[in-house]
Amino acid sequence: xxxxxxxxxxxxxxxxxxxxxxxxxxxxxxxxxxxxxxxxxxxxxxxxxxxxxxxxxxxxxxxxxxxxxxxxxxxxxxxxxxxxxxxxxxxxxxxxxxxxxxxxxxxxxxxxxxxxxxxxxxxxxxxxxxxxxxxxxxxxxxxxxxxxxxxxxxxxxxxxxxxxxxxxxxxxxxxxxxxxxxxxxxxxxxxxxxxxxxxxxxxxxxxxxxxxxxxxxxxxxxxxxxxxxxxxxxxxxxxxxxxxxxxxxxxxxx
Amino acid sequence: xxxxxxxxxxxxxxxxxxxxxxxxxxxxxxxxxxxxxxxxxxxxxxxxxxxxxxxxxxxxxxxxxxxxxxxxxxxxxxxxxxxxxxxxxxxxxxxxxxxxxxxxxxxxxxxxxxxxxxxxxxxxxxxxxxxxxxxxxxxxxxxxxxxxxxxxxxxxxxxxxxxxxxxxxxxxxxxxxxxxxxxxxxxxxxxxxxxxxxxxxxxxxxxxxxxxxxxxxxxxxxxxxxxxxxxxxxxxxxxxxxxxxxxxxxxxxxxxxxxxxxxxxxxxxxxxxxxxxxxxxxxxxxxxxxxxxxxxxxxxxxxxxxxxxxxxxxxxxxxxxxxxxxxxxxxxxxxxxxxxxxxxxxxxxxxxxxxxxxxxxxxxxxxxxxxxxxxxxxxxxxxxxxxxxxxxxxxxxxxxxxxxxxxxxxxxxxxxxxxxxxxxxxxxxxxxxxxxxxxxxxxxxxxxxxxxxxxxxxxxxxxxxxxxxxxxxxxxx
Numbered sequence: 001x002x003x004x005x006x007x008x009x010x011x012x013x014x015x016x017x018x019x020x021x022x023x024x025x026x027x028x029x030x031x032x033x034x035x036x037x038x039x040x041x042x043x044x045x046x047x048x049x050x051x052x053x054x055x056x057x058x059x060x061x062x063x064x065x066x067x068x069x070x071x072x073x074x075x076x077x078x079x080x081x082x083x084x085x086x087x088x089x090x091x092x093x094x095x096x097x098x099x100x101x102x103x104x105x106x107x108x109x110x111x112x113x114x115x116x117x118x119x120x121x122x123x124x125x126x127x128x129x130x131x132x133x134x135x136x137x138x139x140x141x142x143x144x145x146x147x148x149x150x151x152x153x154x155x156x157x158x159x160x161x162x163x164x165x166x167x168x169x170x171x172x173x174x175x176x177x178x179x180x181x182x183x184x185x186x187x188x189x190x191x192x193x194x195x196x197x198x199x200x201x202x203x204x205x206x207x208x209x210x211x212x213x214x215x216x217x218x219x220x221x222x223x224x225x226x227x228x229x230x231x232x233x234x235x236x237x238x239x240x241x242x243x244x245x246x247x248x249x250x251x252x253x254x
Numbered sequence: 255x256x257x258x259x260x261x262x263x264x265x266x267x268x269x270x271x272x273x274x275x276x277x278x279x280x281x282x283x284x285x286x287x288x289x290x291x292x293x294x295x296x297x298x299x300x301x302x303x304x305x306x307x308x309x310x311x312x313x314x315x316x317x318x319x320x321x322x323x324x325x326x327x328x329x330x331x332x333x334x335x336x337x338x339x340x341x342x343x344x345x346x347x348x349x350x351x352x353x354x355x356x357x358x359x360x361x362x363x364x365x366x367x368x369x370x371x372x373x374x375x376x377x378x379x380x381x382x383x384x385x386x387x388x389x390x391x392x393x394x395x396x397x398x399x400x401x402x403x404x405x406x407x408x409x410x411x412x413x414x415x416x417x418x419x420x421x422x423x424x425x426x427x428x429x430x431x432x433x434x435x436x437x438x439x440x441x442x443x444x445x446x447x448x449x450x451x452x453x454x455x456x457x458x459x460x461x462x463x464x465x466x467x468x469x470x471x472x473x474x475x476x477x478x479x480x481x482x483x484x485x486x487x488x489x490x491x492x493x494x495x496x497x498x499x500x501x502x503x504x505x506x507x508x509x510x511x512x513x514x515x516x517x518x519x520x521x522x523x524x525x526x527x528x529x530x531x532x533x534x535x536x537x538x539x540x541x542x543x544x545x546x547x548x549x550x551x552x553x554x555x556x557x558x559x560x561x562x563x564x565x566x567x568x569x570x571x572x573x574x575x576x577x578x579x580x581x582x583x584x585x586x587x588x589x590x591x592x593x594x595x596x597x598x599x600x601x602x603x604x605x606x607x608x609x610x611x612x613x614x615x616x617x618x619x620x621x622x623x624x625x626x627x628x629x630x631x632x633x634x635x636x637x638x639x640x641x642x643x644x645x646x647x648x649x650x651x652x653x654x655x656x657x658x659x660x661x662x663x664x665x666x667x668x669x670x671x672x673x674x675x676x677x678x679x680x681x682x683x684x685x686x687x688x689x690x691x692x693x694x695x696x697x698x699x700x701x702x703x704x705x706x707x708x709x710x711x712x713x714x715x716x717x718x719x720x721x722x723x724x725x726x727x728x729x730x731x
Contacts, residue, residue, distance in 0.1 A: 021716035055646030059663035143621040179619025191705030222706035251709035253691035
């Protein structure tokens with residue numbers, strides 16, 4: 001049974017915290033509009049992926065343990081990122097294979113963890129969000145959100161509900177080349193991948209590019225701006241929460 | 255085979271600048287991705303078949319000793335011979351011994367990745383035996399003395415003009431001004447050239463897509479029929495196969511075949527699927543007098559029982575590389591050894607050492623596309639991550655990366671200190687980007703800014719703003 005007003009802990013993610021706090025506030029607004037009580041545990045920093053994906057399990061486990069402490073007592077944990085959401089939902093438990101107690105706690109946390117947009121639709125049963133918007137957007141399906149969490153139709157449905165037109169790019173599911181540390185370890189390959197992506201984005205003819213992961217967005221925005229593109233880049237939560245007035249598009253000044 | 259895997263980055267740099275290669279790689283989408291998608295769409299039970307394929311392979315690997323012995327017994331009952339080879343050296347020696355015993359001068363070869371792993375052509379040539387590749391792609395690579403860049407389309411990196419140029423250069427007995435109007439003309443010329451070699455061969459070497467325990471058979475699939483001529487015309491047939499090619503029964507092999515061609519080329523079935531069981535029996539119209547299987551381990555049995563065991567399910571369909579955005583940018587040669595793409599990124603460190611091939615499992619965004627198309631559901635990204643863990647444990651990770659990680663880890667484990675540091679970082683970067691919202695250059699971020707701008711932060715961190723909002727709300731209430 002879904003509680004009337006579930007207690008939701010927001011996992012802000014390190015990139016939103018550092019780079020684009022508006023996404024965090026947009027998430028809070030959307031969750032509250034959907035009837036959640038939102039709290040933001042103070043003792044959070046990062047989901048641990050930089051260490052986990054670099055082979056450093058020790059740091060990843062330490063961060064994992066503090067996540068279990070900070071996020072243990074809530075009905076749900078919601079993350080405005082498919083990548084960090086995937087980390088908590090699928091990978092965190094595997095860090096504690098040798099400790100049944102922590103493993104069980106991590107699994108319990110994983111079950112309650114959701115990516116923001118799919119939480120609103122699939123768990124809270126939201127059909128549409130408040131407000132209206134106009135114009136055309138193209139949506140990039142970030143890899144972890146798509147393939148680890150099944151986020152695909154949900155953001156498009158809510159965006160169309162606002163009145164936006166979706167102009168699909170040629171292959172919205174292909175990786176943009178960000179890949180966390182990949183983009184700085186193999187910058188040449190990463191740049192080629194994102195250049196292929198921005199070519200598709202430009203060809204879509206959409207005014208705005210949206211996605212649910214800030215890492216991918218910084219990468220694609222960085223490339224679009226380098227190309228002199230006029231396409232505006234935003235996190236999907238900013239648009240759904242009606243907060244596009246609060247902050248200029250990514251990579252642009254106010 | 256000689257490895258250039260340690261030079262992956264330089265290889266990738268050259269590949270990105272290689273106009274011909276980049277042109278060839280644009281075929282990946284229509285040629286492989288589109289056709290596979292269509293084939294999968296046409297088979298509603300494809301997803302269930304993937305589970306079946308995974309389970310068949312898992313069961314076989316869990317009982318591999320039993321199936322290997324059963325299979326070997328059945329090969330021998332059919333008049334064949336199994337050569338158990340722990341290493342590539344053992345396998346090369348076994349092939350050479352057979353060829354020398356029968357006085358072979360010419361050896362025809364079907365496509366086999368194990369033969370690349372063994373660098374068997376070079377070995378035979380050093381001992382005065384002429385190997386002749388009969389797969390069209392392998393044939394041109396032999397003319398050009400290049401290694402394959404793809405496990406099922408070995409010459410995928412070449413364009414039609416490369417074919418014409420190589421054929422004119424190699425086939426000097428033909429009219430130099432002949433015209434190649436279409437792809438078929440290239441094929442016809444190769445066929446004419448190869449026909450004489452097929453007939454002259456003393457030994458035929460093929461690979462194996464599967465070994466079947468209950469019958470002792472080996473299976474090959476081809477689209478050109480060259481494999482059949484390779485293995486039926488000469489007196490001696492040598493099969494090169496690694497231990498993980500095993501499946502228990504004919505029915506299992508059939509299930510795997512239903513997955514293989516669809517995943518590989520998007521065909522429902524390859525044009526030729528050939529089962530070979532032992533030597534020619536009395537009354538048989540064709541078949542070899544001798545049937546040998548070179549059964550290669552070369553480090554694979556050491557993967558059993560480890561976090562890399564699942565990799566032994568691989569049926570070499572190439573779906574992972576066909577859908578890999580990194581392979582799509584750099585092509586196969588950049589990976590520097592026999593097996594490119596995601597499956598190569600997992601397998602190569604096992605076979606030549608992670609100290610040699612450490613770049614391969616690192617050069618992935620973990621986008622997960624490979625795993626999503628793998629016909630036997632191998633968790634490729636997970637295993638690439640395991641290689642990164644092994645690297646880290648053995649201190650093979652570059653020291654700059656380790657230092658940065660340790661520094662970041664120090665702060666990330668201390669939320670209070672982390673808030674302080676991120677507040678400064680966000681503030682400084684936000685200030686630097688206050689006019690344009692982005693930077694075109696930043697010290698120590700050259701990797702990022704060489705090809706893209708760096709969008710700058712809003713200025714205040716989320717937690718700083720959230721704390722002041724909380725204070726304000728408390729003050730207001």
